[in-house]
Amino acid sequence: MELTFDPATSLLGLYPKNPETPIPKNLCNSMFTAMLFTIAKSWKQPKCPSVNEWIKKLWYIYTMEHYAAEIKKELLPFVTAWMELESQVVKDKYHMILPISGTLSTKQTSKQNRTRDMEKRTN
Numbered sequence: 001m002e003l004t005f006d007p008a009t010s011l012l013g014l015y016p017k018n019p020e021t022p023i024p025k026n027l028c029n030s031m032f033t034a035m036l037f038t039i040a041k042s043w044k045q046p047k048c049p050s051v052n053e054w055i056k057k058l059w060y061i062y063t064m065e066h067y068a069a070e071i072k073k074e075l076l077p078f079v080t081a082w083m084e085l086e087s088q089v090v091k092d093k094y095h096m097i098l099p100i101s102g103t104l105s106t107k108q109t110s111k112q113n114r115t116r117d118m119e120k121r122t123n
Helices: 007-012 025-043 051-072 075-094 106-122
Strands: none
Touching: 025 051, 051 075
16 A cells, blocks of 8 residues: 555554655654644634644653553654754754754854865965
8 A cells, every 4th residue: 555645644653664764753744743732722722833832742642652652662753753853943043053963053054164265365
């Protein structure tokens, strides 16, 4: 059975056997669950959810997944997925790459480029 990549398939836990591109399974599930939780709740309410509501729901999902990972004794995939999610949020918010990944932020690289240019001008 061939499945296309659709958020609903990952929520059901169905993944293609031979995907053309690797799909980070753990990373997407948390965000889809948070979106579904918020959408279902917003259907009952006339207003859009606030940032605090999003944070509360994500925190709830995080704690439930943490307890489930502890019970299954599979903490490494859980931690990896949430670290990837956090690094994506930081990258989108500040337009930078975390130093953990081995690269420098845009501010540091631009400063290094300016320093290198000044050294070239003096030589």
